[in-house]
Amino acid sequence: MSIHKTAATAGNEREHALALLRQMLLIRRFEEKAAELYSAGKIRGFLHLYIGEEAIAVGAMQALAVEDAVVATYREHGQALARGVPAGKIMSEMYGKANGCSRGRGGSMHMFDAGRRFYGGYAIVAGGLPVAVGLALADKMQERPAVTACFFGEGAVAEGEFHESLNLAALWRLPVLFLCENNLYAMGTALARSESQTDIHLKAQNYNIPAEAVDGMDVLAVESATQRAVAQVRRGDGPYFLELRTYRYRAHSMSDPELYRSKEEVAQWRGRDPISLFDAYLRTQGMLDDAELQTLETGVANDIDWAVAEAEKGGCEPVSDLARDVYGSVAT
Amino acid sequence: MAKMTYREAVRSAMRDALRADPRVFLMGEDVGKYGGAFGVSHGLLEEFGPTRIRDTPLSESTFVGAGIGAALGGMRPIVEVMTINFSLLALDQIVNNAATLRHMSGGQFGVPLLVRMATGGGRQLAAQHSHSLEGWYAHIPGIKVVTPATVADARGLLLAALKEPDPVLMFEHATLYPLEGESEDGTPMEIGRAALRRRGKDVSLIAYGGALGKTERAAAQLAELGVDAEVIDLRSLRPLDTEMILASVARTHRAVIVEEAWKTGGFAAEVSACIMEGAFDALDAPVARVCGAEVPMPYAQALEQAALPQPETIVKAVQGLF
Numbered sequence: 001m002s003i004h005k006t007a008a009t010a011g012n013e014r015e016h017a018l019a020l021l022r023q024m025l026l027i028r029r030f031e032e033k034a035a036e037l038y039s040a041g042k043i044r045g046f047l048h049l050y051i052g053e054e055a056i057a058v059g060a061m062q063a064l065a066v067e068d069a070v071v072a073t074y075r076e077h078g079q080a081l082a083r084g085v086p087a088g089k090i091m092s093e094m095y096g097k098a099n100g101c102s103r104g105r106g107g108s109m110h111m112f113d114a115g116r117r118f119y120g121g122y123a124i125v126a127g128g129l130p131v132a133v134g135l136a137l138a139d140k141m142q143e144r145p146a147v148t149a150c151f152f153g154e155g156a157v158a159e160g161e162f163h164e165s166l167n168l169a170a171l172w173r174l175p176v177l178f179l180c181e182n183n184l185y186a187m188g189t190a191l192a193r194s195e196s197q198t199d200i201h202l203k204a205q206n207y208n209i210p211a212e213a214v215d216g217m218d219v220l221a222v223e224s225a226t227q228r229a230v231a232q233v234r235r236g237d238g239p240y241f242l243e244l245r246t247y248r249y250r251a252h253s254m255s256d257p258e259l260y261r262s263k264e265e266v267a268q269w270r271g272r273d274p275i276s277l278f279d280a281y282l283r284t285q286g287m288l289d290d291a292e293l294q295t296l297e298t299g300v301a302n303d304i305d306w307a308v309a310e311a312e313k314g315g316c317e318p319v320s321d322l323a324r325d326v327y328g329s330v331a332t
Numbered sequence: 333m334a335k336m337t338y339r340e341a342v343r344s345a346m347r348d349a350l351r352a353d354p355r356v357f358l359m360g361e362d363v364g365k366y367g368g369a370f371g372v373s374h375g376l377l378e379e380f381g382p383t384r385i386r387d388t389p390l391s392e393s394t395f396v397g398a399g400i401g402a403a404l405g406g407m408r409p410i411v412e413v414m415t416i417n418f419s420l421l422a423l424d425q426i427v428n429n430a431a432t433l434r435h436m437s438g439g440q441f442g443v444p445l446l447v448r449m450a451t452g453g454g455r456q457l458a459a460q461h462s463h464s465l466e467g468w469y470a471h472i473p474g475i476k477v478v479t480p481a482t483v484a485d486a487r488g489l490l491l492a493a494l495k496e497p498d499p500v501l502m503f504e505h506a507t508l509y510p511l512e513g514e515s516e517d518g519t520p521m522e523i524g525r526a527a528l529r530r531r532g533k534d535v536s537l538i539a540y541g542g543a544l545g546k547t548e549r550a551a552a553q554l555a556e557l558g559v560d561a562e563v564i565d566l567r568s569l570r571p572l573d574t575e576m577i578l579a580s581v582a583r584t585h586r587a588v589i590v591e592e593a594w595k596t597g598g599f600a601a602e603v604s605a606c607i608m609e610g611a612f613d614a615l616d617a618p619v620a621r622v623c624g625a626e627v628p629m630p631y632a633q634a635l636e637q638a639a640l641p642q643p644e645t646i647v648k649a650v651q652g653l654f
């Protein structure tokens with residue numbers, strides 16, 4: 001692990017590093033709070049937590065500019081937070097409130113934010129990939145220098161849409177950055193039980209897409225790989241593929257007896273917790289101490305209190321508005 | 333107004349749109365070099381070039397999904413899927429994404445996308461190229477479904493679809509492509525309005541797409557038999573012009589719905605239910621349906637023709653109501 005020096009971070013590496021740590025902590029604590037609120041019955045439906053994978057959303061999002069687009073999955077609270085969607089809007093959405101980022105129509109799995117070009121969480125595995133390809137096509141046809149970052153789990157690799165989308169993006173040299181979050185399990189199915197080739201980035205290489213595997217527990221490694229990849233995509237060289245190796249610490253969703261993996265395995269991966277790793281690294285660099293960490297934790301806790309308060313006091317969409325936003329109005 | 337074929341009408345509407353709006357582009361399998369599986373896009377590649385007339389790989393789900401993404405990104409894509417049977421590979425994108433995004437995003441994102449495809453039987457292409465599944469799509473809120481049956485509508489509805497802020501699916505009955513007729517007069521069409529093709533006072537015949545011609549022929553035969561049939565062309569399955577259907581039934585007191593799709597769970601059942609709900613008291617006889625036979629479409633000509641509605645079967649159904 002080492003701090004990546006760029007023009008943007010030169011001279012303020014410490015500030016940047018602490019910002020990364022803060023974002024990871026925000027996601028972690030946000031997800032812990034969400035789990036608590038789920039048990040309390042405040043959040044319903046499916047809830048897929050990002051705990052253990054924070055380094056990916058946080059590291060990758062550093063490389064994106066405001067004009068870039070993001071497509072994610074149902075496990076997207078981390079991406080939404082890292083993209084800057086306000087925590088209160090995300091929490092309110094999970095409460096099903098009208099002030100949520102999808103007006104209570106999406107819930108945990110479907111966060112959207114037009115202003116941040118956050119094109120949403122897709123809950124059909126691999127269903128977001130074709131959409132990302134199309135967004136990139138639109139940017140390319142309109143000669144905008146934007147990149148579309150498309151997040152998906154390794155489970156998506158088994159779907160036809162994955163292969164079709166990689167092929168089309170490569171064939172048309174579209175500005176898509178494919179970010180495969182390989183947490184080794186698709187629900188209860190271990191990668192080796194579903195794929196004949198478990199080195200996922202090799203599949204992308206077969207479509208003539210430059211691809212690499214990255215330690216997804218190392219936020220700095222994710223950041224620098226993404227920066228390189230985005231730079232190449234932005235130059236117009238076509239898509240790029242990163243396989244980010246990570247692990248999900250919690251159940252697939254909230255109700256999962258975890259019969260498919262051992263406690264020892266989870267414990268082993270907890271030894272590579274992205275937040276602890278980064279914390280330890282920053283201490284060796286003299287960039288972090290207990291007091292600083294406490295300050296960050298306090299700030300994050302405040303943010304989350306605000307988010308929950310916003311969700312609690314948010315109003316519900318009136319049932320009389322049930323049918324709104326099914327169709328738009330015809331331009332005249 | 334000009335005389336042209338249905339195929340030329342679709343093409344000329346696309347050409348007008350491509351000329352008028354730089355955001356419009358066409359993609360699909362063999363729409364470029366090949367000129368379209370049905371020759372619809374013939375010549376467009378030469379005029380507009382490969383950036384706007386894009387041949388795609390055989391990846392229905394992904395090029396329809398890319399159409400959705402491109403629409404989200406500010407383009408006005410027209411996606412051609414060769415036939416409705418192949419569109420099943422893109423159902424995920426149409427049903428789970430195109431139809432849902434506006435609502436799921438709380439109104440932040442619309443998907444102004446036109447997806448065109450050929451539908452229907454009658455060409456001896458058997459059970460994987462001949463079905464009429466447009467009623468399935470009409471089931472889905474969030475999309476609109478149009479079924480032009482005439483040359484004028486092929487142009488008019490296509491141009492109207494490109495004004496819509498939401499996904500529109502346009503079903504072109506494959507036997508209609510060579511049909512000749514007058515193009516529309518330039519008055520903008522509105523999606524969701526049925527057309528009264530023939531006025532009559534004894535029975536309402538309700539059809540759409542490839543079934544319209546047969547229904548009109550049945551009406552002509554009925555006239556000779558002394559039955560004055562009204563013919564309604566639905567033109568749009570979603571939204572459905574219930575107003576026109578109900579007004580017609582209120583006048584004629586009898587209704588026969590004609591469609592190529594299978595009767596069980598078909599769109600004719602929807603129209604029938606809508607008549608029951610809105611014009612039950614006006615009916616002098618039960619609503620009748622003339623639909624496709626409940627078989628995967630057979631190849632042999634006599635079998636295929638027997639599986640499809642025909643003027644004679646329509647006439648018989650009408651006679652059964654008196």
Ligand SMILES: Cc1ncc(C[n+]2csc(CCOP(=O)(O)OP(=O)(O)O)c2C)c(N)n1
Nearest residue numbers: 075123124125153154155156183185186187
């Ligand atoms: C097409 C489809 N099939 C099945 C499911 C049910 N399902 C939801 S999440 C999931 C596992 C996906 O795993 P992966 O892509 O690795 O992402 P992760 O949940 O690990 O983040 C499955 C099978 C689905 N949502 N969509």
